[in-house]
Structures are given as C-alpha cells and as structure tokens.
Amino acid sequence: MNAVVVTFFVILFISGNGLLFWQAYGHASPITYEPSPNEIIDSVQSVPDKATISFTETPEPRASSIKVINSNNERVDNDDLKLVDSEKSLSVSLDKSKMATGTYTTDWIVLSREDGHITKGSYVFSVVDSNITSEEQQQQQQNTSDVSSGYSKNVTTPDNVILTFDITPNKVGQNTFNLSAAYTNGTVVENIRNVYLEFNNPVKNLGPIVDAMEKFDTGKYYLIGNYLSQDGNWEIEITVQRIGEYDINQQFDVEIE
Numbered sequence: 001m002n003a004v005v006v007t008f009f010v011i012l013f014i015s016g017n018g019l020l021f022w023q024a025y026g027h028a029s030p031i032t033y034e035p036s037p038n039e040i041i042d043s044v045q046s047v048p049d050k051a052t053i054s055f056t057e058t059p060e061p062r063a064s065s066i067k068v069i070n071s072n073n074e075r076v077d078n079d080d081l082k083l084v085d086s087e088k089s090l091s092v093s094l095d096k097s098k099m100a101t102g103t104y105t106t107d108w109i110v111l112s113r114e115d116g117h118i119t120k121g122s123y124v125f126s127v128v129d130s131n132i133t134s135e136e137q138q139q140q141q142q143n144t145s146d147v148s149s150g151y152s153k154n155v156t157t158p159d160n161v162i163l164t165f166d167i168t169p170n171k172v173g174q175n176t177f178n179l180s181a182a183y184t185n186g187t188v189v190e191n192i193r194n195v196y197l198e199f200n201n202p203v204k205n206l207g208p209i210v211d212a213m214e215k216f217d218t219g220k221y222y223l224i225g226n227y228l229s230q231d232g233n234w235e236i237e238i239t240v241q242r243i244g245e246y247d248i249n250q251q252f253d254v255e256i257e
C-alpha cells in the first residue's frame with residue numbers, strides 16, 4: 001500500500017467507521033447484496049429471480065449456504081446454491097410462488113476458499129403491495145400500532161449511564177427503535193461517535209443483523225426498519241461507541257408477538 005492509501009484507511013478508521021471498516025476486510029466479507037439490506041420491493045413480480053451476495057474472497061459452496069426465510073420461518077428459495085467464481089458471488093434462486101407481501105430474512109454463512117475462515121450474517125428486505133396507496137399503507141401501519149403497545153426499558157450500566165430503549169410497536173414488521181443515553185446525574189451523553197444495534201433470534205437461528213442508528217439529537221438515536229422479521233425472543237445488543245471512553249454494551253431481551 002502506498003502512503004496515500006494508508007492515510008485514507010487511517011482517516012477512515014479514526015473517523016469512526018472502525019467497526020464497519022474492520023468487518024469489510026479479511027475473510028469472505030460481503031460486498032454487494034441483491035435484494036439489498038432493508039430494501040422495500042413494490043411487488044412480488046419485482047423481486048429478483050435470485051438472491052445474490054458477492055464477497056471479498058471466493059466462497060466454497062459445499063460449505064456455505066444462503067437461505068431466504070419468510071416470517072413463518074419457511075424457506076422461499078430453492079436451496080440451489082451456485083458459485084460464480086469470477087464474481088466471488090453466491091446465489092440461490094427464489095420461488096416466487098411461495099412469496100407474498102411481508103418481511104424476509106436472508107441468512108448466509110460462508111467458508112472462504114482462500115483462508116478457510118467462516119463468516120455469517122443476516123439481513124432483511126420487504127415486499128409490499130404497490131396497488132394500495134401509501135395512505136392506505138399508513139392506515140394499516142396506524143392500525144397495527146394501535147393494537148400493540150410498544151416496548152420500553154431503562155437500564156443503568158456499570159458506568160452510570162442510563163440507556164432508555166424503546167421499540168414501537170413491539171411486533172413483527174416495521175418498527176421504530178429509539179435510544180437515549182444520559183448519565184445518572186441527568187446530563188446527556190455528548191461524546192457518542194456511533195450507536196449500533198445487533199439483532200439475534202437464537203431459537204429461529206436468525207442473525208446477527210447489525211445496523212447503525214441515526215442521531216436526531218444529542219444523546220438520542222433512532223432506527224426504523226423490519227429487523228424483527230419473526231416472532232419470539234430477540235436479543236438486541238446495543239453498542240454505544242464514545243470518543244475517549246470505553247464502549248457501552250447492553251443487551252435487551254425483547255419478546256415479539
């Protein structure tokens with residue numbers, strides 16, 4: 001690497017993308033996804049024929065898998081994993097006759113042919129019905145919000161930070177996640193660099209699904225998405241990266257209807 005490239009990576013690292021940067025190099029790490037994470041596809045017809053993930057290193061297909069699962073934990077792919085060697089990509093074809101509107105989880109696990117290391121991950125995408133107007137969809141969303149109260153919990157961490165974590169609504173589908181961080185003396189935590197959520201559902205074998213929250217005010221972060229793709233017990237791990245201090249890690253166990 002020449003000096004310019006090194007400088008670029010160092011700046012990337014210092015500027016707070018350390019975690020993402022690190023995950024993107026070494027082993028067979030994903031580069032592109034189709035469908036893409038959190039994509040909202042406007043009809044079943046518009047769903048691509050295959051789910052495809054390309055990697056930084058060539059995967060070994062005999063020791064790898066991609067599964068696309070609906071919210072009833074049923075596979076909607078044809079279990080026909082194929083490697084395109086030149087693209088370092090794996091794909092499975094999708095059985096659209098099994099697909100409808102809803103949230104889908106793509107679960108992948110890959111053994112790198114180059115270094116023998118295993119990497120895995122999950123992400124979600126959604127299929128909606130473009131024939132109903134956005135107003136009607138909002139109405140449906142509103143109705144589902146009405147019948148389900150949200151999840152809300154406060155935890156005081158060993159370093160005297162109170163994390164308040166809310167999920168609205170606490171059911172399968174699109175949710176809004178809110179996090180606020182304040183010290184026990186009432187002052188807001190100001191030196192936050194990044195907040196990450198990691199979703200795991202061990203019983204359904206889903207996850208880890210990782211995403212960064214968006215800042216909307218000092219010490220206040222939110223994320224909207226269909227991460228909770230099935231019911232059951234979800235472990236949601238929050239990582240708050242602070243400038244000049246240790247990361248705060250806190251797990252919330254959430255029962256989703």
Ligand SMILES: [Cu+2]
Nearest residue numbers: 026027115117
């Ligand atoms: Cu490796």
